[in-house]
């Protein structure tokens with residue numbers, strides 16, 4: 001088994017896709033955190049886009065969270081992807097909707113004002129509505145944890161936190177299956193182990209910096 005070394009940033013949702021897959025598979029890996037505001041030279045020298053996650057596999061460097069996930073799934077048991085190539089191809093296509101979901105969630109996280117927040121909340125609802133059409137529940141493929149669960153989880157967790165902070169936006173109204181999916185993911189041991197224990201507090205501190213609309217949130221805003 002190759003030595004796996006993940007280069008991370010503490011609150012990065014894309015890194016969390018990788019750590020969820022690693023934790024689900026129960027494989028050993030080394031973890032190094034970097035400061036994205038002050039990227040080390042060794043990191044810039046090996047990261048094609050200057051972004052995390054990077055997965056070092058012995059001397060090879062992998063980048064892009066979904067490519068890292070695919071590599072891990074091809075090399076480390078248990079398989080997260082389905083055995084049926086049609087299901088695999090469809091799930092890979094759903095990855096792009098999970099990206100769209102996170103893009104809209106990021107729009108809420110960085111919203112300058114209430115109008116922008118409400119507009120991005122509609123975009124989050126749009127992406128979650130599309131996902132709800134194929135969601136088997138409680139996880140994407142029923143009881144079995146799959147690749148799309150790892151890819152969608154970071155966006156869904158942050159959507160739950162935003163919903164708790166802004167219940168008036170009714171982010172999950174009519175999307176109870178998606179809420180149950182997000183809550184099932186949040187409660188999963190591998191997902192809990194996939195990030196720093198105080199991720200929620202760091203998330204709140206982060207959005208207070210990124211989005212002017214969040215500036216008045218108490219630092220200790222409730223998680224749920």
Ligand SMILES: N[C@@H](CCC(=O)N[C@@H](CS)C(=O)NCC(=O)O)C(=O)O
Pocket residue numbers: 009011012013014015036050051052053063064065066
């Ligand atoms: N498409 C990339 C996105 C990775 C990404 O945006 N990472 C952010 C942190 S969450 C980053 O490294 N940003 C640094 C920068 O853009 O300078 C992936 O899926 O891995």
